[in-house]
Amino acid sequence: MSAHDQLLVVIDPVARRSDGESVRIAKDVLCGGSSVKICLPEGPEEFARALARRGSRRPVVVGDDRALLRAVALLHRDRWLGDGALALVPVGPAVELAHSLGVPRGAVAAARAVLDGAVRRLDLLVDESDGVVVGDLAIPAGPSPGGARPVRAVLRLLARSLVRSVPAVGAGGHRLRIEADGVVLSDRDREVAAVTVRAVDGRAEVVVQPGGAGEPLTAKALTVTVSGPDFRYRADTTITGPVRTRTWTVRAGAWGLTLPPGREPEADLSAAGAGA
Numbered sequence: 001m002s003a004h005d006q007l008l009v010v011i012d013p014v015a016r017r018s019d020g021e022s023v024r025i026a027k028d029v030l031c032g033g034s035s036v037k038i039c040l041p042e043g044p045e046e047f048a049r050a051l052a053r054r055g056s057r058r059p060v061v062v063g064d065d066r067a068l069l070r071a072v073a074l075l076h077r078d079r080w081l082g083d084g085a086l087a088l089v090p091v092g093p094a095v096e097l098a099h100s101l102g103v104p105r106g107a108v109a110a111a112r113a114v115l116d117g118a119v120r121r122l123d124l125l126v127d128e129s130d131g132v133v134v135g136d137l138a139i140p141a142g143p144s145p146g147g148a149r150p151v152r153a154v155l156r157l158l159a160r161s162l163v164r165s166v167p168a169v170g171a172g173g174h175r176l177r178i179e180a181d182g183v184v185l186s187d188r189d190r191e192v193a194a195v196t197v198r199a200v201d202g203r204a205e206v207v208v209q210p211g212g213a214g215e216p217l218t219a220k221a222l223t224v225t226v227s228g229p230d231f232r233y234r235a236d237t238t239i240t241g242p243v244r245t246r247t248w249t250v251r252a253g254a255w256g257l258t259l260p261p262g263r264e265p266e267a268d269l270s271a272a273g274a275g276a
Contacts, residue, residue, distance in 0.1 A: 012063030064092025085256030121253035
């Protein structure tokens with residue numbers, strides 16, 4: 001049996017509690033088509049140890065968006081993502097990020113993609129503390145979408161609504177310096193209501209919503225730096241801070257995700273947000 005057919009299947013506890021039937025189906029399909037080692041971690045530490053002991057087996061996560069993000073972060077810090085590929089069977093309460101990346105809906109289809117699919121290289125945002133962002137970055141942190149609302153819909157909603165819903169410094173927002181590849185998009189003499197960043201096609205798409213009236217500022221860059229008074233930000237589902245400065249760099253094709261042959265991440269993610 002080839003190394004491709006040897007799997008380490010890590011089943012997140014949230015998936016086991018929320019949808020045991022889908023977990024069982026995924027296990028049956030995977031075990032029927034490959035050599036499988038099953039791990040049933042009870043928490044984040046055991047989850048991390050299971051991935052660290054993967055050996056030559058391909059890691060497969062059965063879980064929701066949070067489990068996917070946890071695995072990507074761990075494997076990035078292990079410096080494995082550049083050569084290897086992760087596979088996912090999305091099971092749990094929040095799986096829209098996984099579906100927006102191209103992972104099929106349904107345990108059977110997703111498990112079959114693990115066995116028969118192809119690896120697609122995807123971008124990451126990486127900060128100077130080695131934190132990673134798979135989907136979207138938002139400042140101020142705001143309420144987390146919990147992985148349930150697709151990234152592009154979040155970008156639009158943040159640009160339109162965070163100025164109304166998030167307490168801000170002054171009437172219009174926060175005073176931040178925002179640089180894209182060293183070019184200043186907004187400085188501390190202007191109030192900012194919201195900033196959103198996402199890696200797309202090897203570049204960071206930056207949207208800056210000014211405080212009060214005004215059209216959003218947009219840019220594409222390889223690096224984005226935000227600095228100013230203590231601020232918090234949301235990277236995917238995790239709120240971090242306060243910090244006074246942070247730089248994110250796009251790593252093009254930094255990680256691999258196993259998808260059905262020919263499957264592409266959704267080009268327009270807004271439609272899926274209707275069901276979120």
